[in-house]
Amino acid sequence: MKLTLKYIYKALCKNKKLAYATVALGITMSVGMVSVFNFVSASGEVEKPVLEIEKAVAYNAPVKGEAEVSKQAVTTEEIKNVASAPAKDAISLQHASAVAMNVNRDLDAPVLCHQLCIDGKAIANFESREDAINILDNIKASFAKEDENTEVLSVNIVENTKVLAKAVSVYDFDGYADAEQVEEYIRLGTNEKREYTVVSGDTISEIAKRHSMKEDDLYAANPELHTQKYLQIDQKLNLIVPVPLLSVETVERIIYKEAIPYKVTEEPTSKLYKGEKSIKIRGVKGQIQRVADVQFINGIKVDKTIVSENVVSEPKTQVLWVGTKQAPPRIGTGKFSKPTSRSYRVTSPFGVRRRTGMHKGIDMAMPTGSPVLAADGGRVVFSGYKGTYGRLVVINHGGRLKSYYAHCSKLLVKSGDKVFKGQKIALSGNTGRSTGPHLHFEIRLGNTPVNPRKYVGI
Numbered sequence: 001m002k003l004t005l006k007y008i009y010k011a012l013c014k015n016k017k018l019a020y021a022t023v024a025l026g027i028t029m030s031v032g033m034v035s036v037f038n039f040v041s042a043s044g045e046v047e048k049p050v051l052e053i054e055k056a057v058a059y060n061a062p063v064k065g066e067a068e069v070s071k072q073a074v075t076t077e078e079i080k081n082v083a084s085a086p087a088k089d090a091i092s093l094q095h096a097s098a099v100a101m102n103v104n105r106d107l108d109a110p111v112l113c114h115q116l117c118i119d120g121k122a123i124a125n126f127e128s129r130e131d132a133i134n135i136l137d138n139i140k141a142s143f144a145k146e147d148e149n150t151e152v153l154s155v156n157i158v159e160n161t162k163v164l165a166k167a168v169s170v171y172d173f174d175g176y177a178d179a180e181q182v183e184e185y186i187r188l189g190t191n192e193k194r195e196y197t198v199v200s201g202d203t204i205s206e207i208a209k210r211h212s213m214k215e216d217d218l219y220a221a222n223p224e225l226h227t228q229k230y231l232q233i234d235q236k237l238n239l240i241v242p243v244p245l246l247s248v249e250t251v252e253r254i255i256y257k258e259a260i261p262y263k264v265t266e267e268p269t270s271k272l273y274k275g276e277k278s279i280k281i282r283g284v285k286g287q288i289q290r291v292a293d294v295q296f297i298n299g300i301k302v303d304k305t306i307v308s309e310n311v312v313s314e315p316k317t318q319v320l321w322v323g324t325k326q327a328p329p330r331i332g333t334g335k336f337s338k339p340t341s342r343s344y345r346v347t348s349p350f351g352v353r354r355r356t357g358m359h360k361g362i363d364m365a366m367p368t369g370s371p372v373l374a375a376d377g378g379r380v381v382f383s384g385y386k387g388t389y390g391r392l393v394v395i396n397h398g399g400r401l402k403s404y405y406a407h408c409s410k411l412l413v414k415s416g417d418k419v420f421k422g423q424k425i426a427l428s429g430n431t432g433r434s435t436g437p438h439l440h441f442e443i444r445l446g447n448t449p450v451n452p453r454k455y456v457g458i
């Protein structure tokens with residue numbers, strides 16, 4: 001027998017009337033057992049009480065007050081009357097409990113519980129109704145966060161939630177639930193706990209694979225991963241994907257700003273070669289402020305209705321120059337031009353002895369980002385990073401001549417491209433072995449560096 005004296009004592013102490021009725025009424029008569037007395041919705045309104053006559057057992061007379069305690073038997077008909085009457089007019093809950101308490105013959109008193117039910121399914125029994133209501137309020141509150149740009153218009157639980165006052169047979173009563181545990185159970189949909197501690201070298205995809213999870217599920221179980229750039233060693237990851245028992249619907253009025261993209265128009269120019277573009281007037285994005293009612297379920301956006309919008313600033317159209325000039329042939333002309341259109345200062349001429357050997361080219365100091373131009377037409381034979389040269393372009397011009405453009409910040413051509421004389425092939429920089437922003441320009445005949453000044457006035 002599950003019944004313990006503790007529960008009887010608890011039940012009796014909680015309710016003096018019960019105690020009185022139970023003690024005073026002693027011997028009982030057999031008619032029926034009341035198991036559910038009163039349905040009360042989570043919103044607090046009292047609903048029609050419901051009675052279940054489970055089986056024929058003994059019970060005692062109803063009592064409206066201690067003075068009225070009598071040995072008068074209650075019939076099944078009377079219990080049904082209690083069931084059909086509006087709760088507030090019906091016998092008080094305590095009184096109903098008293099009936100339940102006296103249903104027993106041998107002190108097997110039912111225990112009064114406040115049962116939290118979700119969509120008709122019993123979740124847990126609490127000692128007080130407030131315990132159950134608090135859990136629902138906590139879960140609702142966790143999804144209703146306001147800030148200066150967010151006003152919460154409504155918070156509702158989608159499921160049908162009720163807190164029922166219920167007399168549970170002592171044989172079925174396992175004790176009252178712990179509110180904190182139940183709240184977590186409702187949030188996660190399970191009591192199971194599985195965690196993983198991140199170790200050095202872990203990646204999200206590997207962790208997911210090792211635990212037979214989809215990557216998306218690992219993210220769902222650990223929403224913080226969305227905003228985290230790297231996994232931290234010793235970080236605890238939840239391996240259980242939450243399936244909350246409750247869906248909290250919130251509607252929030254949110255004020256936010258969005259950029260309005262600018263239009264782009266083009267104007268032809270004979271100053272640029274075909275395929276070349278440059279900005280005549282830089283475009284500026286506009287800004288719009290919107291007010292929207294956004295519907296979330298458990299924090300996930302499901303719908304949005306724009307309430308109002310107001311253009312803060314209009315976008316400004318971008319105008320591009322588009323080249324129309326016929327490009328020169330992409331072959332070597334045999335005559336070199338300067339490898340930049342920007343002004344420069346020669347900081348190191350060709351052939352100077354250095355700790356590292358002879359200087360193979362000319363160093364031209366210029367700000368990082370200056371245009372680097374092909375000194376003659378030809379074919380790009382290298383475009384990439386190469387040791388002390390840093391970012392480097394090498395063009396083969398034919399006639400055993402090649403030119404080198406080193407220490408670039410950005411490369412604009414790739415190996416195999418054909419380029420014409422004067423074409424922008426890179427932006428100057430300070431990569432590789434370089435002590436300041438400059439272009440190292442080098443010309444080779446065969447594979448031997450020669451003085452560029454023999455070919456072009458630098």
Ligand SMILES: [Zn+2]
Pocket residue numbers: 348359360361362363440441
């Ligand atoms: Zn150099």
